[in-house]
Amino acid sequence: MPKSLESRPDKQRCASCPVRERALFQVVPEEYINDAESNRTDQYTLPARRHLYEEGAPANMAYTLFDGWMLLYRAHSDGGRQGLRIALPGDFLGYMPPGETSLHHSALAITDSILCGFKQDDLHRMLDTHAGLASHVTRIQARYMASCQSAMLGLGRKSAEQRIAYLIAELYYRLHNRQQLGADDSIMPFPITQEMLGDMTGLTPVHTNRVIRKLREDGIFTAERHRLVIHDLPRLLEIGEFTNLNVE
Amino acid sequence: MPKSLESRPDKQRCASCPVRERALFQVVPEEYINDAESNRTDQYTLPARRHLYEEGAPANMAYTLFDGWMLLYRAHSDGGRQGLRIALPGDFLGYMPPGETSLHHSALAITDSILCGFKQDDLHRMLDTHAGLASHVTRIQARYMASCQSAMLGLGRKSAEQRIAYLIAELYYRLHNRQQLGADDSIMPFPITQEMLGDMTGLTPVHTNRVIRKLREDGIFTAERHRLVIHDLPRLLEIGEFTNLNVE
């Protein structure tokens, strides 16, 4: 467990969490959840700007994100980062197959976050014995794969403008599908810095800023400090070549 | 089943295949394999330059590649392709989770190929009931994810030269780990066109060619029609920033 991570003294159970129905937790067998003796399913809180884990760290734990946004990324030797995924509530993080001893990416809290931790060893044991769980993880992984492949298409072939538009559209639909948008769903929470946006899209912060300005001037969306207003969703989807087929 | 696919009349069993020990097939339960009545596990042959399946096609089947190389890619609206993975013997292709009706990528035979097909419906049923199989698929997926994330890092942050070097190094180790290199393991089979290399690395064929020339002039490797000779493996790894940690 990273030392920056704080285990809640009260060991509050994840079952009380609002995103419970989306989470891995849902299919973890009862005997696991109720194994009070081992305290396996602890709930953690993590303040913004702190790492949950870093590349190369031993893969001891996997997590379900209950609240908050996190940035999963891989570091490049020149100091730059490539964002892999923006984790939203309900996402499953840090799982490594048996035999992999260390993590291949880092996880950074964008906002204050709440997570539920699972020991990798326990997960592996359960995957081997509980088919329903393994099947569920397989489904989760397949969706992440599809999202990862969409990102590859973007990084390899799309223009900066297309990549930004796609990312915004993807976030919009992911939040929409999780009912995390308010009554006016053209306004979405946006705790991401432009630098992180650049991390995700393979662009520098400077160029990211230029593209955002252009999209604002073209009346597509306006990105403010903590929120983003979409003015023209159809054109956003068109520019990003986004189809919501592969968004969970 | 794509019409370009030919089912062998003799229904030769996959069990006779040399890569059997690496394949998904290995963990498919006996009662499935021996279900002669349903002919579920047919072996197929596919000539070079033919598609096994194309983006948007119904996801009826998944496959284990027994022999040959295939290119998995996604098409961009401008006609370009983004390569997702070069499938080598032993790889598992085309799996989609339940609920996904169509495939998100295309699979093109680079060389003549031999595959073993599974019906998605059967796979899903088995995943729900045979924990060992689901666990195995989970492991496979996790490895593909890691590879996909390495590719994202490359596409987003690395130079053209680094990407090409990384891809060659990755192929080298994948072949090496599968014992598919000859006595002189500095020589590897190389049925890939420069255009496909560009597809994988997010570069145009023209620029791909320039980079290959530079790497040849620098004494790193020489790419010929059907084979590639590595002259300086350490520098290849260094240039591509390749560590063989995440190669299956």
Place this chain on the structure above:
DNA sequence: CGGGTATTTGACGACTGTCAACGCCAGTGG
């Protein structure tokens, strides 16, 4: 031998990165 495909090379242009500077805002401490 011929036609299609793949490779190779050059000239040119554009998208994106780099460097540098400034402004804005929030939090902090005097």
Place this chain on the structure above:
DNA sequence: CCACTGGCGTTGACAGTCGTCAAATACCCG
């Protein structure tokens, strides 16, 4: 209350990697 500070956003000038267009050459298969 205000100055200070650090992080983030914004803008401009310039450079470089890589894409585009075009054409010539080499190679493979029938």
